[in-house]
Amino acid sequence: MKEKKGSFSGSIGFVLAAAGSAVGVGNIWRFPYLCAKDGGGLFLLIYLVLVLTFGFVLLTTDVAIGRKTKKNALNAFAAICPKWKFLGYLTFLVPVLIMTYYSVIGGWITKYFVEYLVSGDNVPAQDGYFTSFITSKAAPIVFMLLFLALTAAVVYGGVEKGIEKVSSFIMPVLVVLIVAIAIFSLTLSAEGEDGTVRTGMQGLAIYLLPDFHGLTVKRFLEILLDAMSQLFFSLSVSMGIMVTYGSYVKDDVDLNKTTSQIEIFDTGVAFLAGMMILPAVYVFLGKEGMASGPSLIFISLPKVFSAMRGAGRIVAIAFFLMMGFAALTSCVSVMETLVANCMEVFHQTRKKMCGLIGVYSLVTAVLICLGYNVLYFELPLPNGSTGQLLDVMDYISNSFLMPFISLLTSILIGWVIGPDWIVGEVEKNGECFTREKLYRFMIKYVVPVVMLILFLTSTGLWNRIA
Template sequence: MESRKSFGGSFGFVLAAAGSAVGLGNIWRFPYLAAKDGGGLFLLIYLILLLTFGFALLTTEIAIGRKTKQGPLTAYSRICKKWRWLGLLACLIPAIIMPYYSAIGGWVIKYFLAFTTGSYVEAAQDGYFVGFITAQHEPLVYMFLFLMACTAIILLGVNKGIEASSKIIMPALIILIIAIAIYSLAITHTDANGVTRSGMDGLLIYLIPNFEGLTFSHFMSVLVDAMGQLFFSLSVAMGIMVAYGSYVSDKADAVASVNRIEFFDTLVSFLAGMLIIPAVFTFMGSEGLSASGPGLMFISLPKVFESMGTAGIIVGIMFFLMVLFAAVTSAVSIMEAVVSSFMDYFHITRVKAALAEFAIALVFGTIVCLGYNVFYFELPLPTGSTGQVLDVMDYISNSIFMPIISIGTCIMIGWVVGPQVIIDEMEKNGETFSRKYIYIAMIKFIAPVLLFILFLKSSGMISF
């Protein structure tokens, strides 16, 4: 078994953790939810939850990883043997996510190449996206390329792979997202009806809270949306932060690292909204903001870029390059959660663990890609929608398993072993854990209740 490596410093860890947090969930889900849930109202609730609810979950997972120096599969049993099942679930979740995340990463490569090779007009046409994902072979090729790139980074290890790539990709990603956001705010467009809209108009929709017609049920819906987004934004409840925490040196300032991860996550999520909402609103109006998920990323935005003319080619290339960077850093963290678990549990080398996870992700990623043609079906989901293979895997991992592991973690830390275990780990070098009492209240009382509500809502048992 290889000796466990550590991140070279706090900065490398923060960039790697932020890179994990900055993924497709930030770029296509955060702006959609912000637009749907009243702009500034969603932002306000999200920020409050980030500093309380999200902070508690993020702190717990990083501390568990650093204290045990284990991947998620074995870390929880080191804290409390009777709760080892949490480790199994924490390893299973990223194993489920990685195949379909690789498929989506392949879609991003396809669109990046479409814009760089001058096929952006075709990419903006109705039916282009559906035609691509329902093709039998092409999605498989792009999924394979994306998975190969992630595996190569994982094989290089913690320092030369994860940390080194994060130090290059994350600054580039932030520069790209700031540049595109500035451009989005500066554009104006007059539609066929003579209505002129600007990026600044879209920014006001994004930033100003809309309390019109606000009811308790609407507030609860926004609250649940913001909580669900935090799972994606902070990469909690997936074993990722446990794995990354296990590579943090005992000498590092864990409190400061958590604060910086929160800052980077909020910054990129906010900028993603500032990039997408003004651009879509300017060219497509309020109706264009109703698209979510793949529809926003691969249908609405290419139409926006095509409408920009020559400048749209450059903006489209920059956008999909940024999305590709975000997808790679997130996918690497998802893969590492499984690889570190295999290394610790089976006592095997990084190469063997990485190749095993590559094979698993390749097999199930192939099934995901074929889920739009050979294995196509429409399965009713408890949320009221229907889904294919990708949607079912996403529902099981995100709506069922992630809330369960978070609730279990809160109970284990809050009531079985006690919050002091985490507090001691955060303060082991004499740091001041300034939000200690907020942490105790959240992990013991507030977070479990909120998570239970989220579980009931996401599983379709209740609605608002």
């Protein structure tokens, strides 16, 4: 028997749930290290422009498609245009791939939180701690199971009683924790190896002030691509999540207003995450530590917490609790997308589909965990990097499928059915679509071109063409 489709109770519930999906590991982990790597304030400026243009267009498109069709990603595109049904399958494939590894990362965060909670010292700051943990055969699987079980429990509760209720509690707490840690970071100071005193405010200046040193056209394009990649990662667009959440939005909700609120919430948290992490890293590890890349959270920050001495453990507990909340709301949105689509396709209850997707997530996540020991390999990727099993899944979903899906979606909306289809949905209740002209121009002319370049670059084809 087909289960009745759930819905958010109102605009606040939708905004908090959508923001919870958008505000994830990407904001708090990826955004700061990209910002440090790509010229501080220069990256911030470029990213802000992209959020107000590309982010706004892609987010509005996904949410409007979901609400107008009242279908999840797998069937929504077929409802728009039957010949474009394949786009729904491509979109569905993204969360299928992301779900294989997101709970693994959630397990890493859970491990650090538990370690700081029960240990009286700074064990995670020891050299080799992270590598030793992820390469062990049992521990990563155990903590992944804990995180996955919590994710499944929230999704099992449904839209209003599960996702909305949890997001309404978690998101305010997450923001309070981020603000508190950010303020604390700005008060820090320490003497460097050269005898000079480094302060949190100096670190903030490095974070905020644009660095144009050595900037070339090629370097600018690299920063632009990093910022666009972060946009996908952050706003949860082009992966079916916002289409699914949009299908739960009631017709009387003002889409123009709510999508703007999601943009502000997501970008604000990313900005605060940088202000929370980078000044503290600068104080204790210098500018080199700020640009430590993907190892920032699990290797560099524990050393920062250790250098804080007495307050370090408390800050670490608060930090990884906040990281856990961010990872949970994002993982919930990925799993909900899979469950909701399967409920629609197989006409089964939420309970059965939660069980099915739960088993899939468990099996694939175990394989990802084993990718650091039993199944370890290094595979060269088209973008010039090399990676293990987790990196391969991340590359296919984020660097290959997302820009490709955005390219196809912009062609479908901009040229096949026309922007009026989306504009009419946004203005459904007489609301003013404040950025209508920008939307029409972007979806037809700018998004297709930029997404094509991004896709060709991320797949390595651009270098061959150029």
